[in-house]
Amino acid sequence: MRIAFLILLVALGIGLAVTFVRFLVGAVGDGDAGRSFGAGTDGGVYVSNDGGEVFAQHTQAGDRDFSRFDILALVEDSQRLGRWWIATEGAGLYRSDDAASTWTLVGEGLERATVRSVALAGGSTLLVSVDSGDRGRVWKSFDDGATFRETYSAAREGVWVNTLAVPAQDATRVLAGLSDGLLVGSSDGGESWTKLTQFSAEVRAIRFAPSDPAVVYALTEGQGMVRSRDRGQTWEDLAQLFNVPDAGTEGKALSQFSRGRDVFAIAVHPYDAQQLLLATAAGLLRSSDGGTRFVELPVPLRPGALPVRAVAFLPTNPSVLYATAGDGLYTSFDGGVNFRVTRFSISPKLTIVASSAADARLLLIGTGN
Numbered sequence: 001m002r003i004a005f006l007i008l009l010v011a012l013g014i015g016l017a018v019t020f021v022r023f024l025v026g027a028v029g030d031g032d033a034g035r036s037f038g039a040g041t042d043g044g045v046y047v048s049n050d051g052g053e054v055f056a057q058h059t060q061a062g063d064r065d066f067s068r069f070d071i072l073a074l075v076e077d078s079q080r081l082g083r084w085w086i087a088t089e090g091a092g093l094y095r096s097d098d099a100a101s102t103w104t105l106v107g108e109g110l111e112r113a114t115v116r117s118v119a120l121a122g123g124s125t126l127l128v129s130v131d132s133g134d135r136g137r138v139w140k141s142f143d144d145g146a147t148f149r150e151t152y153s154a155a156r157e158g159v160w161v162n163t164l165a166v167p168a169q170d171a172t173r174v175l176a177g178l179s180d181g182l183l184v185g186s187s188d189g190g191e192s193w194t195k196l197t198q199f200s201a202e203v204r205a206i207r208f209a210p211s212d213p214a215v216v217y218a219l220t221e222g223q224g225m226v227r228s229r230d231r232g233q234t235w236e237d238l239a240q241l242f243n244v245p246d247a248g249t250e251g252k253a254l255s256q257f258s259r260g261r262d263v264f265a266i267a268v269h270p271y272d273a274q275q276l277l278l279a280t281a282a283g284l285l286r287s288s289d290g291g292t293r294f295v296e297l298p299v300p301l302r303p304g305a306l307p308v309r310a311v312a313f314l315p316t317n318p319s320v321l322y323a324t325a326g327d328g329l330y331t332s333f334d335g336g337v338n339f340r341v342t343r344f345s346i347s348p349k350l351t352i353v354a355s356s357a358a359d360a361r362l363l364l365i366g367t368g369n
Helices: 002-029
Strands: 034-037 045-048 056-058 071-076 084-088 093-096 104-106 114-120 126-132 135-141 149-153 161-165 174-178 182-186 194-198 203-209 212-220 224-228 263-268 276-280 283-287 308-313 321-325 328-332 340-344 349-355 363-368
Touching: 071 114, 071 349, 071 363, 084 114, 126 161, 135 161, 161 203, 174 203, 174 212, 182 203, 203 263, 212 263, 224 263, 276 321, 283 308, 321 349, 328 349
Parallel strands: 034 340, 114 161, 263 308, 308 349
Antiparallel strands: 045 056, 045 363, 071 084, 084 093, 093 104, 114 126, 126 135, 135 149, 161 174, 174 182, 182 194, 203 212, 212 224, 263 276, 276 283, 276 308, 308 321, 321 328, 328 340, 349 363
């Protein structure tokens, strides 16, 4: 009897010890506190209607399934409440007219196309960059994407139009960045195009500052970020700033961060053209002076979770920040001081995050590999 009692005590002690160890590992072993969310096993778009508490997987447009295709762009139409666009790699272009609840395949000739970027130009007008034939092209629609016509084509085979940008204040100004580093611009809504500059690496993204159409930022492959103060006519390379003046000011140049030039996404503050967030291989970086200096925000990443792949401000409350890295969505409600993590048990990466200017509780995440 005494031996049985001792065995029972030992077993109880071992159980308590294992539970305690598991608690410690779960609490501090990952380096980030949060909750897990099993979102499924496929790709597509994940939509939350409660600010990121719960997500639903969206993969269907009628009988068409786009779960196996990378999501390349998620764009909200700020002039039409509830309208969103999805651009995909190989599955065409999709539109929602009901706040991302349901989706419709649009665009004659785009059913199986790679659509890399969507730029809205007011009313029913939009431009898309599409891989057609052997090169990248810009197509323009005046009827909400029902039909398109070509307005620009890359000069060489194997060169793609990676990104398009139109400032909210002026639909006649369009910039396009190509995979060979070429940047072209239009002053007539994308009808005619002019070479603006040639970068040494492919252009990944272009963003006009929402509050000032003269200020534009662009990301180049492995080289970092460039900035224009004249609507894209001339550019300065911010990654080349090694000795930042006023050393006593908080922050350091992008080039001073290890792998800081590997930038994946940029977000510009909705009301302040000088405030930026960068998703990089060095972490989540913030600048308050237009990209001259940066500080790293304390995102509680798991070891090996880098790079940060996507970033966004909440347009209606820019103290709310979103970022993705590894299998986690990181949300800050205090401007980047503290972060909450939501984990997705899915195999694709979380590559795009987009929050709504019309509904502060609507959040979309795009996946890809």
